[in-house]
Amino acid sequence: MRFQDAARDARAIVYAGVQADPLVARLAALAADATYGQRLMARAVMNGESTDRATWGVIFPTVLGPAAPDLERAEALLAASLEVAERGEQVRSQFRGAFVEALSQVLVARRTGAAAVRRERRVLFDGVASEIHPYDLTVETAGREEAWDCKWGARGINADVLNQLDDARRHAAGEERSLRVGLIVFDVRISCAVRLSQQTAPRQGTAVVTLETLDALAGRKATPT
Amino acid sequence: MIDDQPGDPESVHSAAAVPSPARAGDLLATALAAFGLLAELGEMVEDEWTYVTKLVEVGRARLRAAVPDGSRLASPETTAAIHALAAEAGRITDPHRAIDWLSTFPAVAELALVGGGVIAPVRPPAGGA
Numbered sequence: 001m002r003f004q005d006a007a008r009d010a011r012a013i014v015y016a017g018v019q020a021d022p023l024v025a026r027l028a029a030l031a032a033d034a035t036y037g038q039r040l041m042a043r044a045v046m047n048g049e050s051t052d053r054a055t056w057g058v059i060f061p062t063v064l065g066p067a068a069p070d071l072e073r074a075e076a077l078l079a080a081s082l083e084v085a086e087r088g089e090q091v092r093s094q095f096r097g098a099f100v101e102a103l104s105q106v107l108v109a110r111r112t113g114a115a116a117v118r119r120e121r122r123v124l125f126d127g128v129a130s131e132i133h134p135y136d137l138t139v140e141t142a143g144r145e146e147a148w149d150c151k152w153g154a155r156g157i158n159a160d161v162l163n164q165l166d167d168a169r170r171h172a173a174g175e176e177r178s179l180r181v182g183l184i185v186f187d188v189r190i191s192c193a194v195r196l197s198q199q200t201a202p203r204q205g206t207a208v209v210t211l212e213t214l215d216a217l218a219g220r221k222a223t224p225t
Numbered sequence: 226m227i228d229d230q231p232g233d234p235e236s237v238h239s240a241a242a243v244p245s246p247a248r249a250g251d252l253l254a255t256a257l258a259a260f261g262l263l264a265e266l267g268e269m270v271e272d273e274w275t276y277v278t279k280l281v282e283v284g285r286a287r288l289r290a291a292v293p294d295g296s297r298l299a300s301p302e303t304t305a306a307i308h309a310l311a312a313e314a315g316r317i318t319d320p321h322r323a324i325d326w327l328s329t330f331p332a333v334a335e336l337a338l339v340g341g342g343v344i345a346p347v348r349p350p351a352g353g354a
Contacts, residue, residue, distance in 0.1 A: 049316035056253040191328035
């Protein structure tokens with residue numbers, strides 16, 4: 001088993017510009033230490049229609065109200081989320097995807113060290129054709145390798161991604177190596193469970209990290225859903 | 226018994242901040258009505274019909290579970306939150322975004338209903354039954 005940079009096509013080059021946007025890093029840094037309520041607020045705002053602070057302040061009294069904990073972070077997260085919401089639909093979608101990847105990188109790096117975490121990498125196995133799509137996030141520490149795919153919503157869970165992750169895990173096992181594989185979904189657990197229940201692709205060996213369990217990436221081991 | 230019959234759909238679109246407390250059951254009805262509109266939109270995506278149908282089923286159950294006693298009085302903040310959330314959901318016109326909202330809406334409502342607190346049970350008027 002070995003890791004390799006993915007070749008960049010035109011789409012990847014454009015997307016790299018989004019990934020490098022300072023707004024993505026700011027959002028990720030704020031969300032990394034956010035509470036569940038703050039993260040849920042960020043998801044709602046980035047998926048919402050309203051782009052005024054007042055509306056969201058009313059919708060989230062326990063997050064943005066005067067007595068809310070860590071109000072400074074909540075306000076900053078709201079401001080950054082509104083910046084995403086103010087973009088056009090296609091750009092907004094790209095920012096949301098890049099945000100989930102960046103947030104995942106921040107959290108995983110806290111557990112593994114930043115140097116071990118890589119983005120957009122392929123995992124290659126002897127005698128096996130490489131997958132078309134690279135993994136969003138890999139951990140390449142010898143003996144503790146991981147491959148993750150990041151999704152904005154549960155709807156992004158599909159047979160292709162489940163098969164790719166499971167194939168990688170099985171191929172690693174075939175080389176007597178261990179590869180932890182999983183999905184990181186910035187969506188609520190119940191929606192992921194519903195989505196997974198409708199998939200026939202293998203998922204028993206795939207960890208699923210949801211909005212409620214994101215902090216597991218930074219320390220506690222995530223369990224398969 | 227919890228009053229969870231769908232509320233007036235018009236109120237979903239016209240809802241603004243509501244200054245006074247409301248019965249939790251009325252808020253649940255408002256939330257369910259708004260959720261129903263999202264469901265109608267999401268069901269327009271034929272490829273996702275099965276997913277949407279199940280998402281709606283578990284979403285309604287989550288909303289009802291957040292209001293175990295519909296007769297209790299919710300705080301003004303919770304009341305305003307549910308009305309504003311319903312109004313926000315009413316602004317969604319894109320079926321694909323509606324599916325994303327079907328996932329998010331019950332969790333946001335739950336946060337307001339459970340985290341926002343309840344002032345007190347509604348009591349019968351003095352001298353009443």
